Amino acid sequence: xxxxxxxxxxxxxxxxxxxxxxxxxxxxxxxxxxxxxxxxxxxxxxxxxxxxxxxxxxxxxxxxxxxxxxxxxxxxxxxxxxxxxxxxxxxxxxxxxxxxxxxxxxxxxxxxxxxxxxxxxxxxxxxxxxxxxxxxxxxxxxxxxxxxxxxxxxxxxxxxxxxxxxxxxxxxxxxxxxxxxxxxxxxxxxxxxxxxxxxxxxxxxxxxxxxxxxxxxxxxxxxxx
Amino acid sequence: xxxxxxxxxxxxxxxxxxxxxxxxxxxxxxxxx
Numbered sequence: 357x358x359x360x361x362x363x364x365x366x367x368x369x370x371x372x373x374x375x376x377x378x379x380x381x382x383x384x385x386x387x388x389x390x391x392x393x394x395x396x397x398x399x400x401x402x403x404x405x406x407x408x409x410x411x412x413x414x415x416x417x418x419x420x421x422x423x424x425x426x427x428x429x430x431x432x433x434x435x436x437x438x439x440x441x442x443x444x445x446x447x448x449x450x451x452x453x454x455x456x457x458x459x460x461x462x463x464x465x466x467x468x469x470x471x472x473x474x475x476x477x478x479x480x481x482x483x484x485x486x487x488x489x490x491x492x493x494x495x496x497x498x499x500x501x502x503x504x505x506x507x508x509x510x511x512x513x514x515x516x517x518x519x520x521x522x523x524x525x526x527x528x529x530x531x532x533x534x535x536x537x538x539x540x541x542x543x544x545x546x547x548x549x550x551x552x553x554x555x556x557x558x559x560x561x562x563x564x565x566x567x568x569x570x571x572x573x574x575x576x577x578x579x580x581x
Numbered sequence: 582x583x584x585x586x587x588x589x590x591x592x593x594x595x596x597x598x599x600x601x602x603x604x605x606x607x608x609x610x611x612x613x614x
Contacts, residue, residue: 368612368614371614400614401612401614431606431609440614442610442612442613443603443606443607443609444611444612444613447607448613452613454614473606474599474602475599477606479606511609512609542612548612
């Protein structure tokens with residue numbers, strides 16, 4: 357398989373890929389035998405809208421053989437500039453600013469996001485919009501006929517009475533990534549996991565791809581052992 | 582005077598509701614990036 361045949365997109369769970377042991381990059385290496393940054397992008401703190409834009413742009417370049425997609429929290433603010441303005445980065449007092457999150461240098465942007473989350477956001481609308489995106493994604497995946505698709509939910513459903521979405525196209529991991537990393541101190545993690553866990557995640561997804569099920573549905577990938 | 586008290590209570594209740602919502606949302610989406 358060519359290195360460009362593996363596409364990994366999503367949010368901060370798929371963001372770090374500049375080290376060869378970061379799971380997106382290691383997975384691409386395991387699949388292709390070529391060691392370089394995985395194709396695609398993870399948008400830290402950003403909405404599923406950024407993932408959608410990235411997917412459509414990548415599909416226009418060429419259709420991958422493998423797609424790994426991390427589905428983020430529904431209520432994040434969609435942005436044409438991929439701003440990572442989730443409820444934490446908008447409303448917490450101390451927020452570290454990196455080059456890719458330079459928008460957080462601009463007080464007006466953070467303030468607008470904080471005001472949005474405080475007074476305007478609608479949880480029901482956000483969930484409805486994300487479900488609509490999931491339906492559209494299923495149509496896109498059907499049209500492009502990508503042979504292997506792995507869906508990773510990053511967070512539990514917003515309301516406890518709801519359940520995670522099981523995609524009609526591709527396999528869907530049944531355990532949200534958040535459940536696996538919520539007890540890990542985040543200060544020095546990459547993609548919210550330790551270095552060792554990144555390696556385990558890459559191998560676990562690789563094993564799933566090697567023994568890829570014939571039918572779509574739930575899988576329980578033993579991501580961190 | 583009565584209106585002023587009414588508005589104050591309404592605003593206080595609204596702010597309490599918004600703060601609770603932010604707290605719940607932060608639990609669901611705790612990562613900064």
